[in-house]
Amino acid sequence: MISRRISAALLVLAIVVAAANGRAFGNCEDYCLPGARCWPTHEDIVQFNESTKGRANKRVRVVVGGSSHTVTIGGYTQGGGHSPIGRKFGLGVDNLLDVELVSANGSLAHADKDGTTVTDTVTGLQSHSSNPDIFWAVRGGGGSTFGIITSLTFKLHFDSKMVMILCSTPIFDEQGRNIGQNFMDSFNQLLTTSLAPEWGGYELIRVNQGETQGNVILFLNHYGEWGSPSFNTISPVLPTFSQHCLFYNVSNFLEYAVNANDSLYYRTYIFNRLLQRDSFTPRFYNYLFNMVTDPNRKSFLLCTGVLVGGNINHVSSDETPMNPSFRTAFVSMTCALSWHDPSRDEEMISHAENVTKGFLQFGKGIFFNEPSVYQPDWKTAYWGVHYGRLLAIKREWDPDNILTCHHCVGSDLVKGANFYDNPLSSNGLPIVG
Ligand SMILES: Cc1cc2nc3c(=O)[nH]c(=O)nc-3n(C[C@H](O)[C@H](O)[C@H](O)COP(=O)(O)OP(=O)(O)OC[C@H]3O[C@@H](n4cnc5c(N)ncnc54)[C@H](O)[C@@H]3O)c2cc1C
Structure with a gap:
């Protein structure tokens, strides 16, 4: 499709997640959204999935999220995510605390700023490293590139008049x-x-x-x-x-x-x-x-x-x-x-x-x-000086360039033994996937 659809208003605002008015996060039924998982020990965190979007009870906190009811958290977050409350609380990615994703080889990764744990989904074996590269990459490196994200955890903020x-x-x-x-x-x-x-x-x-x-x-x-x-x-x-x-x-x-x-x-x-x-x-x-x-x-x-x-x-x-x-x-x-x-x-x-x-x-x-x-x-336009590091992370996490999309990290490179060294010459669309 040659065009994208966009809202006239572009004014629909952030995803609102309901949470407790009080401090304890024990009984999820009381104050979280259906589908949300809560941690009893973290007063400012609630983990949510797509089904929670837009549904809230009357005791609210907010999470920085995308404009328009048609925008979902997967693409929004991996692109960075601005918001009408972004000047106060930062971009969507500035509020991301951890991520879980299925990588191109089928393993499950859990990553945050302190490191990454990878679980082999066949053997169940786990490995941990203090390397936060994948967490860095998904905070603006674009969707459809580094893995299929299954969970995102965001910082919550108190709501306000x-x-x-x-x-x-x-x-x-x-x-x-x-x-x-x-x-x-x-x-x-x-x-x-x-x-x-x-x-x-x-x-x-x-x-x-x-x-x-x-x-x-x-x-x-x-x-x-x-x-x-x-x-x-x-x-x-x-x-x-x-x-x-x-x-x-x-x-x-x-x-x-x-x-x-x-x-x-x-x-x-x-x-x-x-x-x-x-x-x-x-x-x-x-x-x-x-x-x-x-x-x-x-x-x-x-x-x-x-x-x-x-x-x-x-x-x-x-x-x-x-x-x-x-x-x-x-x-x-x-x-x-x-x-x-x-x-x-x-x-x-x-x-x-x-x-x-x-x-x-x-x-x-x-x-x-x-x-x-x-x-x-x-x-350069999307990532400036960060493109080189993104490509290196892409190479490590998706060596066969299985995950791709239009104008995404590595999408101009040909699939094959040396695909990372061979930019496409014709229309720029990747020959992968
Ligand atoms: C009406 C409108 C209003 C908008 N307002 C805002 C705004 O206020 N702020 C803002 O920052 N942006 C805004 N945008 C832009 C929006 O963030 C992007 O269009 C974004 O790509 C939408 O993400 P999506 O998941 O809804 O779309 P999709 O087209 O479903 O996904 C976008 C890309 O991300 C990939 N992706 C999605 N989910 C996952 C996942 N779980 N794991 C891996 N890859 C995934 C998809 O494969 C695709 O390549 C707006 C767009 C529109 C059309």
Whole structure:
């Protein structure tokens, strides 16, 4: 398939896992989700599987998780995982405590930052090493590559009251001035300097097919109550924003997450860029707003900037295989061009590729979870300097390159005796699997 489907809103938020209000984790029935396994001794941990997603009781803690009800934990986590509460708690992978996976040779591995235990599923023999490579690799090295993950354990966080702000302004005012750009720029200046990590959410720019007038939208969430010191870091923009904004309180993150909507568009081409502080130049805004308001653009267009930075940027760039540019980024912007008619695929993809090329002049690095499928320099774009180590781990854990997918570690290499030394020359799709 030449395109990916993406939600219009991209606003559905984190996976919420129910847990105890109190401290003891003894009786799972009382406070965990069906299917969850609990440890009596770990007050901040609950292990969950796919069946727990989205189901919660009223006493909640949260785990950093993916946007949209269609996103599941397997791909989300192995791609890194951003979230509306990521600025506060880090990426999905920053919250991963351990992983269990079936490796390409059928053995079962359990890994965390202190090492790896491998069980031969035929003989039952176990071996342990203090090598944490596989745990490192799955925290951003991509799905379908290092093993089939059967279990992930995440850190839980206490849930909190939240304040939501929804702001929307037309791009152009009645005199034809681009007020949307000023609106976005003033918010980004705050975001890249002094906005507290308790603030997360999205900045969006959208325009319908056949139109040049669109909207700039801010959908912000503050993890904590109105008037707290972290809340007040939004103050510099409030006087300007208040005429365009609605404010409301939610009693916890679960309420926020379950009320988010998904909607699927038709045929969609997406592309992503990680934007750092120095990306937000007048040239960048000119490009973005010209792209959006271009009268020749024959598609719906939505760019969703997920707010990153905050505590995500306090994690060392070598801690996970994510592109180090993620740790200096403030926005992960994913744009989607959508159209209805399949006969327009070729025209639209060619148009989208041109737009993407221009867009990639700004920022550094690409988020593995939301790229263009045609990204030419994908190894560097997704992982930067970490690609070499990822490939070495892939070689060790899957020497026959059995596990693969499009633009994944080792996917450009030919299967066979020396497959790791022989890049494919034609369309880049791996001859494996
Ligand atoms: C509407 C929408 C909203 C999104 N919002 C966000 C967001 O807020 N934050 C974010 O970070 N990303 C977001 N994404 C991107 C999303 O994280 C990726 O599309 C991700 O690949 C989805 O994972 P999946 O498991 O649902 O998909 P799948 O297509 O099922 O899996 C993706 C890849 O991972 C592999 N995989 C899945 N499970 C396992 C497993 N258990 N073991 C080994 N390999 C596995 C699959 O084989 C496949 O190669 C969004 C995507 C969409 C379409």
